[in-house]
Amino acid sequence: MKIRVKFAKYGAMKFIGHLDMMRFFQKAIRRADIDMKYSEGFSPHQIMSFAAPLGVGIESRGEYMDIEVLSMTSPEDMKQALNRVMVEGVEVLSLSILPDQAKNAMASVAAASYMLKMREGNFPIPELKTRIRDFYNQDNIPYTKETKKNAIELNLKQGIYEIDTDACDTVHMLVNASSSGSIKPAMVFEKLCQFANVEIPKSAYQITRLEIYTDLAKEGEAHRFVPLAEVG
Amino acid sequence: MRKLALNDDILMRVEKPARYIGNEFNSVIKDKAEIGLRFALCFPDVYEIGMSHLGIQILYSMFNEWEDVWCERVYSPWMDLDQIMRKEKIPLFCLESQEPVKNMDFLGITIQYEMCYTNILQVLDLSQIPFFSRDRGEDMPIVIGGGPCVYNPEPIADFFDLFYVGEGETQYRRLFDWYLENKHNGGTRQDFLHGAAKIPGIYVPQFYEELYREDGTISSRRKMYEDIPDKILKEIVTDVNEAHYPLKPVVPFIKVTQDRVVLEIQRGCIRGCRFCQAGQIYRPVRERSADKLKDYALEMLKNTGHEEISLSSLSSSDYSQLNELLDFLMKECRDKHVNISLPSLRIDAFSLDVMSKVQDVKKSSLTFAPEAGSQRLRDVINKGLTEEVILKGAALAFEGGWTRVKLYFMLGLPTETEEDILGIGDLSNKIAAVFYETVPKDKRVNGRVQIVASTSFFIPKPFTPFQWAPMCTAKEFLNKAHLARQGIMSQLNQKSIKYNWHEADVSVLEGVLARGDRRVARVILKAYEKGCMFDSWSETFHNDLWLESFSQCGVDIGFYTTRERADDEIFPWDFLDCGVTKEFLLREWKKAKGQTISPNCKAQCQGCGANRFGVGICYEEG
Missing domain, CATH: 3.40.50.280 (Cobalamin-binding domain)
Structure with a gap:
């Protein structure tokens, strides 16, 4: 039986990297005594996959993990069992049974929404609010992504689906998070600051992932983004 | 928050x-x-x-x-x-x-x-x-x-x-x-x-x-x-079954060296190897009951979610209820998808059987710790492992499908000769030969056996029979390592043997700190002030800064390392009493020089003094 788990990660836990989060859940699942399905082979492991790795330092209110179990009483029971063995900063928000033929979380990911908020002690920046429309109305938002081997020229515009501010200290955005063309919120913010001609160091703001979406649109149709939790 | x-x-x-x-x-x-x-x-x-x-x-x-x-x-x-x-x-x-x-x-x-x-x-x-x-x-x-x-x-x-x-x-x-x-x-x-x-x-x-x-x-x-x-x-737990045990150990987020449930099956060791401090200071041997350990294992697995469990002791093969405990763990762990990581056990039919059940034979390697290359020197250090036992164990293991063997030796032990050092190569070669004799050509995984021989340098420690022994200089250590390497290179099966040796400088320093007195404190402070830290990590160890510190403080390294101590010398640690008497240790030091072995605690009491605690092996029916 395939189960999709949605969880939040915040506070000190934002410093725990992706692989360590997997290890954390593997152990938590054992503590919660969940009847997991294991892979075959000499060293069987729990069948578990995460939707999209979250960078160290980023908080989230919408992380996803798919697991396979052999048996369970109810999603609510399992959610409670898991929350009894969590630590401060990780919280299981919801849990649902997936149809057997459902695509796994990672393959389903299309977009993710983020909030970038100035930390306490940093002043609001009015330019963010006044310039954001003009920023988004550009046809081309070039970004040079440095990799270990070379530099790649990207046009961020294609990957930004929505961007807005609701105050002078907060930016919301919905960006491409799929295996093809995913972009990071920090890249967009960096370009926005350049465009607005303000300098904001990375340490001045906190990034929070709010939700991860899949795209239910058929080929040729406009995007139809739906939270991963609402599939199946 | x-x-x-x-x-x-x-x-x-x-x-x-x-x-x-x-x-x-x-x-x-x-x-x-x-x-x-x-x-x-x-x-x-x-x-x-x-x-x-x-x-x-x-x-x-x-x-x-x-x-x-x-x-x-x-x-x-x-x-x-x-x-x-x-x-x-x-x-x-x-x-x-x-x-x-x-x-x-x-x-x-x-x-x-x-x-x-x-x-x-x-x-x-x-x-x-x-x-x-x-x-x-x-x-x-x-x-x-x-x-x-x-x-x-x-x-x-x-x-x-x-x-x-x-x-x-x-x-x-x-x-x-x-x-x-x-x-x-x-x-x-x-x-x-x-x-x-x-x-x-x-x-x-x-x-x-x-x-x-x-x-x-x-x-x-x-x-x-x-x-x-x-x-x-020293303080000692008289009833290990009643002693506190951490049933809810802290579970780290990041991978740590020992990322598993640890069951301490006993304290102390019956063996009495003469170089080993743990073998003396934790006397007498006290076993935890298997029933208690079974409960602990289940409880701790539940409380942590760890996917591995391991036994901890100085010599697990000597634990009297080992079979019972391992049988239980194997059964429980199979159902729970928990791995058992085995401590270095004596290699015999039983332990090989257990290992083949819980480990991937193709991937795991066997470990022997002969500590010395010749029987003569093994008698000096009272390491009861004979060449016959090693070769027999190796043959059994090779029949069982193992192809990798690790061997641990020490260089610079008291009375050591060139012959003893060359013996490391001889023994490694003999083990390789056993493989080629035991395993027919068509059944050899990877074609050959892999033997890794590692040497560390002997450092005399307080409260051991070797506390009187002189220690080698860094140069002597390196010459010995060079000779051991030559000994291995000259063997028929040398292509199957890999040789590793430790750093010599850090061993010398450890020697000073181990048997040092209060005058060494200022050297430690000086070295720290010069930036020494994490000295056990090779990338952060700065021998030059330590040497500078010794010379600036006027403290002579040789006084603490290479000097042979008189039988009646007052040691800096003599005011402590670990239960084992200085008379016993001196007796053992003399027996070592005469190449005489001492039976273990189970076989025959040697009168070390630890019976004063009134518990443990000293009072068990033999």
Whole structure:
């Protein structure tokens, strides 16, 4: 039986990297005594996959993990069992049974929404609010992504689906998070600051992932983004 | 939510920020308003090493079970954070509350190996606690040391207010009660230390003085108060089945060295290898009952979610209920998808059978620790492993499908000759030959056997029969390693044998610290001031800075290492009593020189003195 788990990660836990989060859940699942399905082979492991790795330092209110179990009483029971063995900063928000033929979380990911908020002690920046429309109305938002081997020229515009501010200290955005063309919120913010001609160091703001979406649109149709939790 | 001691900017800059945030499952948070005594428990090395230590988990769990005590953990910040904390003057903090160590009542430091001594100074320094006990004011934490290095605490005696000698389970409650009582009565730090010095197992170094002869050896010791003991007897758990066990160990987020449930099956070792300190200081052998261990195993797996369990002891094959325990674990662990990691067991039909059931034979390797290349030298060190046993075990293993063997040896043992060193190559070659004789060509996985022979350098340790022995110089060590390598290269099967050897400089330094006296303290401080830290990590060990420190302090390395001690020399650690008598150790030293072996505790009592504790193997029907 395939189960999709949605969880939040915040506070000190934002410093725990992706692989360590997997290890954390593997152990938590054992503590919660969940009847997991294991892979075959000499060293069987729990069948578990995460939707999209979250960078160290980023908080989230919408992380996803798919697991396979052999048996369970109810999603609510399992959610409670898991929350009894969590630590401060990780919280299981919801849990649902997936149809057997459902695509796994990672393959389903299309977009993710983020909030970038100035930390306490940093002043609001009015330019963010006044310039954001003009920023988004550009046809081309070039970004040079440095990799270990070379530099790649990207046009961020294609990957930004929505961007807005609701105050002078907060930016919301919905960006491409799929295996093809995913972009990071920090890249967009960096370009926005350049465009607005303000300098904001990375340490001045906190990034929070709010939700991860899949795209239910058929080929040729406009995007139809739906939270991963609402599939199946 | 807890506020972290380090801001996000710093945590994003350092390697593995998870080392510094606490919050692990089973870590303990208490309401500090209800706490009488706060204890910072420190392993002075990086988080991944410190978190793997059973002793810390035992004390952490026991202290936190007491309602009026809150025990928190502290580890050495790695070099990257160390630099930032110095620059920004951030005081070292406890992981749980994230509050400064200097605000605690106690700073307890476990001292597991000599090469962490500079890290102890780092911890004090970053905590903003004065290095020297005598310079600490009333508001500073009481700095207490424990662990095996406390069996010669003199090189670091000036840095500690107290040492706890022996097993931690027994006297801490009494020590804490006295601390609380003294505080309640408005007593001073000195009042507390004076009272503590009368508690069994507690050593207060500032109340004692070492006096020296002209030749540099110790003439006598003086004490400041009449009512404190001359000799301090180690503390010992008399009933290991009733002793506290950490059933809810802290589960780290990041991978640590020992990332599994650890079952301590027994304390002590019956073997009496003459180089081994653990074999003497933890006497007598006391076994935990298999029934108790079975309960612990199930409970701890449930409480942690670990996917691996391992047994801990100095010599697991000597545990009398091993078969019963392993059968149980194999059955339980199969159902639960838990791996069993086996400690180095004696290689025989039983252990090979168990190993083949719980390990991937193709991937795992077998370990033998002959320690010396010849039977003659194995008799000197009282290592009861014979060539016949090794070759027989290897043959059985090769038949069972193993193709990888690790061999551990020591170089520089007392009485060692060139022949003994060349014996390392001979023995490795014979094991390889056994493989080619035992396994037919068409059944050889990878075509050949892989033998890895490793040598470490022998370092004489206090409370061993070899405490009188001279140690080699770095140059002598390297010549020996060179000879061992030549010996291996000249073998017929040399292509199947890989040879590794240790650094010599760090062994020499460990030798000084192991048998040092109070005069060594200033060298340690000097080296620290020059930037020495994490000396047990090869990338951060700076021998040149240490050598400079010795010469600037006028301390002669040879006095502590290469000098042979007279039978009646007073050692810096003679005022401690680990149960085993100096007469017994001297008897063993003489037997060693005569190449005479001593039977183990199970076979025949050697009268070491540990029977005075009235428990354990000394009183079991043979």
